[in-house]
Amino acid sequence: MPFESSYGLPYEAGSDLPGWSLTGGPDGSQPVLAEAVAAQLRRLDNLVQGLTDQFGLFPTSIQAGAASITPATNIVNTFYNANYFRGTVVVNFAQAFGSTPAVVVTPNTTVPGVVIEASVSGPTSALCTLNLARQTSTATGVFWIASDQTQ
Amino acid sequence: MRNEPLYGLPVEEPGDIEGWSINADLPGTLLAEAIAAELTRIEADYNAIVATLGALPANIQAGRVAMVRAVFRSKNDIFYDSPGWLGSQAVTFARPFDSPPAVVLIPQLFASPGEIVEVGAYNVTQSGFTGILFADNPPATQYTSGWIAVERTQ
Numbered sequence: 651m652p653f654e655s656s657y658g659l660p661y662e663a664g665s666d667l668p669g670w671s672l673t674g675g676p677d678g679s680q681p682v683l684a685e686a687v688a689a690q691l692r693r694l695d696n697l698v699q700g701l702t703d704q705f706g707l708f709p710t711s712i713q714a715g716a717a718s719i720t721p722a723t724n725i726v727n728t729f730y731n732a733n734y735f736r737g738t739v740v741v742n743f744a745q746a747f748g749s750t751p752a753v754v755v756t757p758n759t760t761v762p763g764v765v766i767e768a769s770v771s772g773p774t775s776a777l778c779t780l781n782l783a784r785q786t787s788t789a790t791g792v793f794w795i796a797s798d799q800t801q
Numbered sequence: 802m803r804n805e806p807l808y809g810l811p812v813e814e815p816g817d818i819e820g821w822s823i824n825a826d827l828p829g830t831l832l833a834e835a836i837a838a839e840l841t842r843i844e845a846d847y848n849a850i851v852a853t854l855g856a857l858p859a860n861i862q863a864g865r866v867a868m869v870r871a872v873f874r875s876k877n878d879i880f881y882d883s884p885g886w887l888g889s890q891a892v893t894f895a896r897p898f899d900s901p902p903a904v905v906l907i908p909q910l911f912a913s914p915g916e917i918v919e920v921g922a923y924n925v926t927q928s929g930f931t932g933i934l935f936a937d938n939p940p941a942t943q944y945t946s947g948w949i950a951v952e953r954t955q
Contacts, residue, residue, distance in 0.1 A: 672813040672822055672832070684810035684822070684832055691839050692807050698846045705854055712857050714903035714951035732880050744955040745856075754949075756905035757921040762933035763876050763887045765919045785880045793903035793922065795951050 651680060659686045709798035711747050716758065719782040720789040734766055735787040739780050741794060747775040751796040755780055758791035768792050802829060810835045858952040860902065865909070865947050866892050866932040873939035885918060886939045893929040894950065901925045902950040906932055909945045920946050 651670070652663050660671045660681040667675065671683045721737035743751075753773050757765040767783040773796070782790055802821070803812050811822040811830045821827040868888040876887045904922040919935040934944050 669813065669819050672820070673815055673817070674812075676815055678815070682805070682812050684812045684835075685805045685807075687832075687836055688805045688807040688810050691836075691843065694843050695846075698843060698850065701850050702846070705850060708853070708857065710853065710856070712861070712951060713954040714858060715953050715955045716903055730880055731882065734880075754905045754907070756907075757919065758904075758923055758925060759921050759933075760923055762889065762921060762923065763878065763885060763919060763935040765921060768921075785878075793905055793925075795903055795905050795949060 653681075657686070657690050659683060659690075707800070709800055711745065711751070712795070712797045713743055713745070713747075713751075714793070714795045715741065717741055717780055717792050717794065718789050719780060719792060721782050721784050721787050724787075725783070730766075732785070734783055734785055736781070736783045737787075738771070738782075739792075740777055741780060742777045743775075743796060747796070747798060749799070750775055751778075752799050753778045753794060753796045755792050755794045757782065758793050761788075764788075765790060770794070808835070808839050810839075858954055860896075860898050860952040861949070862894055862896075862902075863947070863949045864892065865945055866890050866906070867943045867945045868932070868934055868940070869943040870939050870941065873936075876935070881937070883937070885935050885937055887933065887935050888939070888944065889931050889933045891929060891931050892948065894927075897927045898950070898952055899927065900953065901927055903953050904930050904948060904950045906946045906948045908934065909947055917944070922948070 662671050670680050674680045674682045717739050719737045719739045721735035723736045725734050725736050750773050753770045755768045757768045765784045769781045771779040811832050813822050821829040822832040868890045873886045873888040875884045877884045904925050906920045908917045908920050917936045921933050922930045924931045
């Protein structure tokens with residue numbers, strides 16, 4: 651009896667008893683094609699299930715980008731020795747999240763030590779507002795990452 | 802006739818009409834069609850996984866960057882009552898991104914929250930970035946920040 655080389659599935663040759671790969675032969679002792687195929691299907695099912703188990707816990711959506719904020723609003727305060735400047739920019743997510751994501755932001759500045767705050771306001775499934783405060787009113791880059799909340 | 806137990810694929814038995822599971826002119830489920838139905842189902846399951854993963858950024862990396870006391874330099878600044886301390890440390894990605902990613906950093910504090918003024922990334926390229934940290938004092942040994950770099954989706 652021959653077997654194909656990829657999965658060892660049985661097939662019949664001219665000298666074989668016709669139909670043995672369907673019946674297992676007169677005494678049922680030979681490999682049955684349907685059972686051999688079922689074993690391979692089960693193996694594939696297990697592989698797919700393994701992937702589902704592994705990646706099913708991932709956030710379904712993670713988006714990321716960069717933005718520029720010009721902090722044009724002069725803020726008079728007593729906390730620091732001088733006024734600081736505040737600005738915002740609205741980020742519309744390229745694809746809406748299923749619910750409000752978690753958003754994190756970090757300044758991307760060429761003059762470290764000048765930024766006071768980079769933060770996020772009012773995130774929704776569709777957008778968020780990025781805030782930046784710094785000592786001067788120079789436009790400043792920020793990186794943001796938004797992810798479906800997993801808890 | 803019988804069916805194998807895993808997927809119910811048809812199996813012929815001695816005494817059956819010969820070839821019924823492979824002959825559409827004979828009554829019974831065709832083996833080929835039963836296999837095709839299972840393959841279609843598995844392929845759909847696989848495609849669902851691919852669609853889920855395909856919607857995520859293709860490259861996400863994360864790590865920690867430590868800035869030891871020796872890399873901190875005093876930075877005079879009239880904005881504050883006393884000079885601050887600025888440190889930086891280059892990070893090389895384990896594998897390059899296709900384009901400069903979005904990088905966020907968060908300080909990992911063990912004591913004294915409120916001393917760190919700014920944590921940021923600059924000189925972000927496909928192969929790495931420089932993490933910076935500005936604080937009111939240099940660390941006793943080092944400051945550590947966690948970072949995540951994600952391929953930009955927009």
